[in-house]
Amino acid sequence: MAQEASSSTSSKTISLKTGDGEIFEIEASAAKQMKTVQRLIDDLGDDITIPLHNVFSKELPKIIEYYKKDITGEITKDFEAEFVKDLNDDEVKVLFLAANYLDANKLFEFLSQNIADRLESKSVEYVRKYFGVENDFTPEEESKLREERAWSFRGIKEDE
Amino acid sequence: MLSELTDDIILNILWKIEDDPRDWARLSCVSTKLNSLIHDFCWKNKTSLIIPSQLLVSSSQDHSLHKLPFCCPGLVHAGILFNTADSPEENQHQQSITSSSSTPSCSLVQQSNECSTYWSLYDDLYHDTLYADSESNHQQEQEESKENTIRTGVVDVPPESKKIKVNGSLSSHLATGKWTLSREQGSKLLARQFRDDCLYVCDWPGCVHLEEKRKYRVFRGVFMNFKKTRVWKTVNDCSNRRKIDLPCAFCSCNHTWDLHSAFCLRRGFGYHDDGEPVVRAFVCDNGHVSGAWTDVPMYT
Numbered sequence: 001m002a003q004e005a006s007s008s009t010s011s012k013t014i015s016l017k018t019g020d021g022e023i024f025e026i027e028a029s030a031a032k033q034m035k036t037v038q039r040l041i042d043d044l045g046d047d048i049t050i051p052l053h054n055v056f057s058k059e060l061p062k063i064i065e066y067y068k069k070d071i072t073g074e075i076t077k078d079f080e081a082e083f084v085k086d087l088n089d090d091e092v093k094v095l096f097l098a099a100n101y102l103d104a105n106k107l108f109e110f111l112s113q114n115i116a117d118r119l120e121s122k123s124v125e126y127v128r129k130y131f132g133v134e135n136d137f138t139p140e141e142e143s144k145l146r147e148e149r150a151w152s153f154r155g156i157k158e159d160e
Numbered sequence: 161m162l163s164e165l166t167d168d169i170i171l172n173i174l175w176k177i178e179d180d181p182r183d184w185a186r187l188s189c190v191s192t193k194l195n196s197l198i199h200d201f202c203w204k205n206k207t208s209l210i211i212p213s214q215l216l217v218s219s220s221q222d223h224s225l226h227k228l229p230f231c232c233p234g235l236v237h238a239g240i241l242f243n244t245a246d247s248p249e250e251n252q253h254q255q256s257i258t259s260s261s262s263t264p265s266c267s268l269v270q271q272s273n274e275c276s277t278y279w280s281l282y283d284d285l286y287h288d289t290l291y292a293d294s295e296s297n298h299q300q301e302q303e304e305s306k307e308n309t310i311r312t313g314v315v316d317v318p319p320e321s322k323k324i325k326v327n328g329s330l331s332s333h334l335a336t337g338k339w340t341l342s343r344e345q346g347s348k349l350l351a352r353q354f355r356d357d358c359l360y361v362c363d364w365p366g367c368v369h370l371e372e373k374r375k376y377r378v379f380r381g382v383f384m385n386f387k388k389t390r391v392w393k394t395v396n397d398c399s400n401r402r403k404i405d406l407p408c409a410f411c412s413c414n415h416t417w418d419l420h421s422a423f424c425l426r427r428g429f430g431y432h433d434d435g436e437p438v439v440r441a442f443v444c445d446n447g448h449v450s451g452a453w454t455d456v457p458m459y460t
Binding site for chain 1: 161162163164165169172173174176177179180181182183185186187188189190191192193194195223224227231232331332333334409
């Protein structure tokens with residue numbers, strides 16, 4: 001009955017509890033891909049339910065879905081395209097922040113690329129709205145910047 | 161959301177938007193944070209890969225230098241739309257056309273309306289402007305560039321209103337062709353006595369513009385340490401006759417020097433039948449050069 005030091009086998013699952021109190025199961029090998037989770041496992045042991053205060057039940061299943069595919073080596077371009085296809089900008093942002101918090105590098109890189117793709121050719125106002133930033137230039141500064149960059153405002157497709 | 165992200169994370173996203181230089185240029189208008197990240201990291205890194213290091217080291221790393229490899233000055237700043245004749249009416253014409261501010265897009269519309277009684281190159285050029293896209297560096301256009309396909313952009317000019325849509329090919333815009341600069345290209349331009357001046361020009365053929373009359377290979381470049389060059393001494397010593405009200409495409413200089421009439425360009429290029437020079441180039445006080453090559457006339 002003695003526990004071995006590293007008793008995680010590939011079939012072992014870890015329990016994760018979201019910030020809004022829901023519990024999800026994940027394979028131990030998938031949990032390993034999320035460094036934050038792995039650190040918590042190392043600290044708390046793998047028999048305990050790992051609390052993830054900053055991740056919620058809306059996004060965690062999606063993250064688990066991604067890593068389920070990852071551990072079986074099934075992540076393809078098609079899968080990734082499908083994964084984000086129906087996500088709106090806010091949903092991508094939430095997933096991105098969660099991946100950042102979980103230190104889930106592969107998903108984080110993939111979502112960074114997806115955000116970059118969504119920002120390409122977009123207007124200044126769109127990007128401000130997306131990142132939730134205010135225009136903190138003085139009117140003179142902004143006018144000068146836009147004048148210097150007038151060349152870059154030409155030939156750009158309109159925001160959807 | 162931005163405030164929750166570290167600089168590294170923001171940069172990670174920004175690096176992934178580097179294919180089209182216009183994105184970084186516009187993103188730097190979003191906020192002071194994005195502006196400083198893009199300036200200090202993105203542009204600095206990108207230009208270190210395409211601008212020769214001697215030029216980088218001797219220049220101030222401002223947006224003018226960052227924009228030079230990627231930004232075609234357009235027909236406006238390359239002086240192609242500039243009437244260089246010396247008659248009083250035409251002087252007045254050229255004053256009113258080019259004394260526009262450094263944002264030619266709106267002001268040119270107004271100016272050309274005022275000048276509608278004069279014949280000008282505008283009338284020819286605003287119709288059926290073709291924008292050639294050869295040897296492009298754009299990733300998405302790599303297949304096309306092998307076949308040298310031509311992108312057609314027609315500028316609509318409703319004749320009754322004379323409201324002219326100044327599209328990308330007339331004022332400054334993203335350059336087609338190569339985004340690298342070389343001294344070799346610059347040295348092809350200058351007369352022999354200026355061979356010690358370092359002029360870096362974009363690699364051949366520049367940004368090709370197919371106009372009704374002829375093809376212009378619009379180029380841009382910059383002198384290293386301009387105020388120490390012989391070209392500077394030459395244009396500066398000449399009377400103000402050579403200085404024209406043609407704003408620089410790359411900085412806030414409102415006037416430039418005509419290198420052709422200052423005899424700084426290599427001899428023998430000659431003129432076309434209609435009086436246009438085969439090569440023209442203009443330099444501002446900061447050493448930014450805009451100009452265009454045309455094909456040497458077959459029958460002279």
